Amino acid sequence: MTVTIYDVAREAGVSMATVSRVVNNNPNVKPQTRKKVFEAIERLGYRPNAVARGLASKKTTTVGVVIPDISNAIFAEVARGIEDIANMYHYNIILCNADKRKEKEIRVINTLLEKQVDGLLFMGGAVTDEHLQAFKTANVPIVLCATTDENGVIPSVDIDHEAAAFDAVQALINEGHTRISMISGTLQDPAIGFARFQGYKRALETAGITYDEDLVRIGNYRYESGTEAMKYFLGLANRPTAVFAATDEMAIGAIHSIQDSGLKVPQDISVISVDNSRMASMVRPQLTAVAQPMYDIGAVSMRLLTKLMKKENVDHAKVVLPHEIVKRQSVSAR
Template sequence: MTVTIYDVAREAGVSMATVSRVVNNNPNVKPQTRKKVFEAIERLGYRPNAVARGLASKKTTTVGVVIPDISNSIFAEVARGIEDIANMYHYNIILCNADKKKEKEIRVVNTLLEKQVDGLLFMGGTVTAEHIQAFKTASVPVVLCATTDDQEQFPSVDIDHERAAFDAVQALLDMGHQEIAMICGNLNDPSNGLARYQGYKGAMENAGLSVKEQYVRAGNYRYESGMEVMEHFIGLSPRPTAVFAATDEMAIGAIHKIQDHGLKVPEDIAVMSVDNTRMASMVRPQLAAVAQPMYDIGAVSMRLLTKLMKNESVENMKVILPHELVMRNSVSAK
């Protein structure tokens, strides 16, 4: 039999209203009465009905999180930052994987809103007009995490992806490389795709170098596509002396393809990426990368959302966190 608030009240010899006040941490309860209620709760194994409490307070203390690819370690680190801050402010999270598919992302957003979450974090992925429409119909705050919308209509936390790519390519240029190729992402993706390509292009043009069409190929952010694109680069003449990849996975795929051809990294071809996941230090040679503060992106996003849910004042609705160059053995001077 399910233990009810009525059972606890009868066991403790108090009213149901008193039990409710104790469960909801209302200070207007005598310490002796509070102790008596908690003892009854423990004896009976009572668990408050979160749904009923949510209906009464119109708050569920639950946050919905849309994640583009739960198998990708970089998003796992963001989720960890979200979870830690959520716990600190006594929120639970519902984590939903959307497989980087627009239709599924919007369906998941609508499902979470139907679940009466108190706030929504949309992590990664391209924010389209359809996403904007879904967010606008929400009666709760929405924060974009590790992405932004073009019109900056919604609060967001991210890095400057264009500047991060620029700094990575500039580091290669400073080492004497000029024949620099790029394994980019989807150019319809404003952050990982387009912005990082624009950073690469900007650094090359700033150095007075043209961007060769055959030196730019798009991958799907995964290891296998890095190998495929690197196969194309190795067949070029002249062959690039350095490759900048938009993700660690594609960069590691490139390293292994270079090695499969009997070439050496970085002596024959240097490789650099953006992300700096754990894999970057696990591969050999270790991968040079622009480090994104992924945990901090998640933590700051969740903190921003808590402020919005509590109607606290927010000074900056667009937060840009700093990135950092981490130089390792996959790059060297030409």
């Protein structure tokens, strides 16, 4: 049978209110009484009912996290940052994978809110009107993690994706490359995909290089789309001397297509990306990439959410973290 707080109180010879104070770490309990209650809890194997405690306090000390792709190492690093800070502030995490599908994201958001989470972290792709409508029905704080909404209304933590792409392409231009292709993410994603595409175009424009739409292919952020896009570039009469890929996975796909064709990286074609996941140092040659501070994005997002949940003062609800280029072996001078 389930052991209740009443059973613990009877075993310890104290009131149920005293047991409740001990379980909730209330300091107003004598050490001797606290010891008796803990001994009774251990003997009976009592575990506090989190649901009942949540109903009483109107807090569940639980945070919902919507992650777009749990198999992607980038998001796993963000989740680690979230969990470390959550543990520090005694919050539990419910992690839900949304498979980068909008309808599943909306369903997961609503499910988490129905479970009475104290706050919500939304990680991933485009924030659409449907997302905003779901967020409006929430009576708990929400923070966007590794993404932003177009109007900057919802608190968020991310990097400047346009600036990151600009810096990546500028690095290629500084090495003498002028025929630079891009393997882009979806342009329907304004926060990441379109922002990185705009950074690519702005870098070309700043350097006085004419934009050529034949040098752009749209991928889906994954390895296979990188291999296919690179095959297309290799088939051009005037192929590119450098490739900017919007993610490490697509960049690695591009490297493998180049190598499969008998060409070399970076001697024949240079490759650079944005992300700097663990895979960037595993591929050969090692991939030069713009590093996103993924752990920090997760950690700062969770800390911002704790402040909002506790109704603490927040100076900046839109946090932009710095990025940097990590130079390895996949880029060389033209």
